[in-house]
Amino acid sequence: MDKTILRGRAWVFNDDVDTDLIYHNKYLAETDPKNMPKYSFEYFPGKENFAKEVKEGDFVVAGTNFGCGSSREHAVYCLKYAGVPVILAESFSRIYYRNAINNGYPVLFVKGLSQAIKDGKIKDGDELEVNLLKGEIKDVTNGNTFHGDAVADLEKDIMKAGGLIEYLKEKAEEKKK
Amino acid sequence: MGKTMIEKIMRRSSGKEIKVGERIWCNIDLSTARDFGGANCVLQFEEVTDKKGKVWNPDKVAFTFDLQAPSHSEKVSVNQKIIREFAKQQGIKKVFDVNWGIGQHVLLENGLVKPGDVILGTDSHMNLLGAVGAFATGVGNTDIVASWFEGTNWFRVPETMKVTVNGSFKKGVCMRDLLTHIVGTLGADGMFFMSVEFYGDTIERSSLSDRITLCSMVTEMSGKVGLIMPNGKVLDWLVERAGKEVLDRVKTLSADPDAVYCQELVFNVDDLEPMTSCPDAPDNVKKVREVAGAHVDQVHIGSCSNGRFEDISAAFEVLKAANFKIAPGMRAIVTPATREVMKQCAEAGYIQKFLEAGIIFTNPTCALCTAEHFGTLPSGDVGMSTTNRNFIGKVGKGSHTYLASPMTAMATAVRGKVTDPRDILG
Numbered sequence: 335m336d337k338t339i340l341r342g343r344a345w346v347f348n349d350d351v352d353t354d355l356i357y358h359n360k361y362l363a364e365t366d367p368k369n370m371p372k373y374s375f376e377y378f379p380g381k382e383n384f385a386k387e388v389k390e391g392d393f394v395v396a397g398t399n400f401g402c403g404s405s406r407e408h409a410v411y412c413l414k415y416a417g418v419p420v421i422l423a424e425s426f427s428r429i430y431y432r433n434a435i436n437n438g439y440p441v442l443f444v445k446g447l448s449q450a451i452k453d454g455k456i457k458d459g460d461e462l463e464v465n466l467l468k469g470e471i472k473d474v475t476n477g478n479t480f481h482g483d484a485v486a487d488l489e490k491d492i493m494k495a496g497g498l499i500e501y502l503k504e505k506a507e508e509k510k511k
Numbered sequence: 512m513g514k515t516m517i518e519k520i521m522r523r524s525s526g527k528e529i530k531v532g533e534r535i536w537c538n539i540d541l542s543t544a545r546d547f548g549g550a551n552c553v554l555q556f557e558e559v560t561d562k563k564g565k566v567w568n569p570d571k572v573a574f575t576f577d578l579q580a581p582s583h584s585e586k587v588s589v590n591q592k593i594i595r596e597f598a599k600q601q602g603i604k605k606v607f608d609v610n611w612g613i614g615q616h617v618l619l620e621n622g623l624v625k626p627g628d629v630i631l632g633t634d635s636h637m638n639l640l641g642a643v644g645a646f647a648t649g650v651g652n653t654d655i656v657a658s659w660f661e662g663t664n665w666f667r668v669p670e671t672m673k674v675t676v677n678g679s680f681k682k683g684v685c686m687r688d689l690l691t692h693i694v695g696t697l698g699a700d701g702m703f704f705m706s707v708e709f710y711g712d713t714i715e716r717s718s719l720s721d722r723i724t725l726c727s728m729v730t731e732m733s734g735k736v737g738l739i740m741p742n743g744k745v746l747d748w749l750v751e752r753a754g755k756e757v758l759d760r761v762k763t764l765s766a767d768p769d770a771v772y773c774q775e776l777v778f779n780v781d782d783l784e785p786m787t788s789c790p791d792a793p794d795n796v797k798k799v800r801e802v803a804g805a806h807v808d809q810v811h812i813g814s815c816s817n818g819r820f821e822d823i824s825a826a827f828e829v830l831k832a833a834n835f836k837i838a839p840g841m842r843a844i845v846t847p848a849t850r851e852v853m854k855q856c857a858e859a860g861y862i863q864k865f866l867e868a869g870i871i872f873t874n875p876t877c878a879l880c881t882a883e884h885f886g887t888l889p890s891g892d893v894g895m896s897t898t899n900r901n902f903i904g905k906v907g908k909g910s911h912t913y914l915a916s917p918m919t920a921m922a923t924a925v926r927g928k929v930t931d932p933r934d935i936l937g
Contacts, residue, residue, distance in 0.1 A: 360881070402699060407548075429651065498665075502657055
């Protein structure tokens, strides 16, 4: 199957979702990223069952400023290792954005998503089809489509390498040659 | 065309001419991690270097222990030990263990921060070091690990917002109230990815403590860093701690008069009132008198935003005006930012008075910024705190928090309900 087209269910969130709601400070002492998914969204009112019910391939869909608050990378790992293939949001908070890119974890900037969520044009449980190459997001359940922009500039190169550490290692290898 | 502070700082640390929006690599002056995130950095660094890696410069790496100090859980104790052993192996001397206090403040007091320094830390309020003109920023563990390779990391050159503040605070009103007002005006993403420079006579006269309060809250508006070049007493203090090079940095890194800003805002504080961030978001802002009378179970004064001596002094004055009595049943906790601040409080005779009033005076730590510390709130309880975030359930599932100034917090402790400090100070 073509891996650039992903299909999955939507988990829909509002604007300004902060890192405590994504991954609560109670579990900061965790050091193994693979243990982090079980705490995802535990403190988000109405989404407490996310960790139990999320299926590999499901999407996290949000409005503006997703991931504001703390610098904890746990908030990226907990979704990455839960099998969420990409986060779709109108915009991402600064540190969250860095942490995602540095882990080679894809994020799409989707224009109009914040308002669409408020207007109920994309809802929890909707079946989505996401074309990562074209940045096209189709809500199969109700027929709405959205357009997302993948990252550009240096971030694109870091993503291509698979993350910041891998990027730096590649650069170091090139230097040796 | 003139340059802003962040443009000059990034030009210095990248060694090349830069422009807004560009991605650049900067030399890191100090790469720090805390007991939160620190063990994650160490384990990741060991994993990606097969335990053979050496940090690029042990003198430019520091660890601070402040999230749980001293540790009260086995897991955090183990994490702290991982850091101590790594530091020893790597020859990292700058380890500020559980007896020091909040990281950024400890680094500042120990003369490790100069204007123009590029500093990383696993703390989203690292950028409060902009209070002395340093470009400090909170990052995740991967960014720290990456910086340990060759002492560099990538940045986007941000747009700069200029904020001018004029006027004098009335009695009972302070810098925290201005900040709360700004957060309420601009919203949670009002400084999105921006660098912010603060000017005006209110800023020029302000103490280091006030500047820290101001710069610490830039994060709550999704800003990159808030910058103030040191002047007056703040400059003297910094030169004494960090050396004469500070003077040269101030001279070369201050913004040009014709620097280009993406947005310019002006505030006047003459008629500002005590403000509060109501539950459950920092930008849910009201005047304290609009919510006065609301029940509060616990008050907390401290944190990287408002845990300095001047903050605790301001709270002390309110307690004094109330004859050193707090409301029956009120749980009040005061936490100094650092050991140095704690000593100042002891010397001033504050601690004795706090204890006599039934206030809990703790050792220096981040304290009630997480639910994993003393003072966690049970479901249904309402707290008032001088910390910087009140997201729903942050300090206990089902609990709610008001954020306010040390004066408003103490006034609230005195009356047992949200109280405008002017009602007590007169």
